Amino acid sequence: MLSYRHAFHAGNHADVLKHAVVVQLLRYLGQKDKAYWYIDTHAGAGVYSLKEGYATKTAEFETGIARLWERKDLPPMLAEYVDEVSALNPDGELRYYPGSPYLAWRLMREQDRMRLFELHSTEIDVLRHNFRDAGRRAMLFAGDGFDGIKALLPPAPRRALVLVDPSYEDKRDYSRTLTCVEESLKRFATGTYAVWYPQVARPESQRFPEQLKRLQDRNWLHVSLTVSSPPSDGFGLFGSGMFILNPPYTLPKMLKETLPWLVETLGEDKAAQFKIEHRGD
Secondary structure, eight states, X not given: XXXXXXXXXXXXXXXXXXXXXXXXXXXXXXXXXXXXEEEESSOTTSEEESSSTHHHHHOGGXXXXXXXXXXXXXXXXXXXXXXXXHTTOTTSOOXXXXXXXXXXXXXXXXXXXXXXXXXXXXXXXXXHHHTTTOGGGEEEEESOHHHHGGGGOSOTTSOEEEEEOOOOOSTHHHHHHHHHHHHHHHHOTTSEEEEEEEXXXXXXXXXXXXXXXXXXXXXXXXXEEEOSOOOTTSOSOOEEEEEEESOOTTXXXXXXHHHHHHHHHHOOSTTOEEEEEEEOO
16 A cells, blocks of 8 residues: 555564565575576565654564664574674664665675566655666566566576565455466466565455465465464554465575574564474475
């Protein structure tokens, strides 16, 4: 929805899960010399201030990245993620938080390319400013990534990570995400697709993981992190999930090593838990 600003939620527990996974997916793609594309259907602004503006109104980063920031006992997967956040904050003070496009930009190589969609008229302007020096390696589109992605698949190098993470404030985003990924798989079956979703009280959210599982019989990975009981008023985010199609074989083991630590560190009450489901190729 055009009222949505991710800055309100930047760096929260859901971002920690999403971006820790995204970093691993990109690092895995970068192990081969052949180029890849990073495609983001809902890119946002790219970088967010945690010291002014929208983020200060909710301070949700205090439930996420702030709890990891000065820890010396981070599991390797989280240490690599925090290293990327640290690159935006070289003096050691947590002032800025990177969105998925910035993380991708950091991890891309000279031969790799980025394709970013953003529908919000203000956010796309900020995104353009943040990537003003990117040159031909990054192409930005002011429009709906659900529809725009069709023209990009299959990508020229036949290697890509596609991130689909709409706000889901509009309940139609659930069905549109399913349709987008289903149609994308028909065009580009071997790509890696990462779908983020919120854990909220809506029935659309509750049934979403099972619907995602039906997109592909095998070669998928589902991880979720619940940090608290559902709010008594029925509103608010109490966890999130990532569903990856065609995931790296290395990722399930990493998640099994990392998620117990995250539950202990980010959990708010006794309902805090994680789930990892994997169906191999």
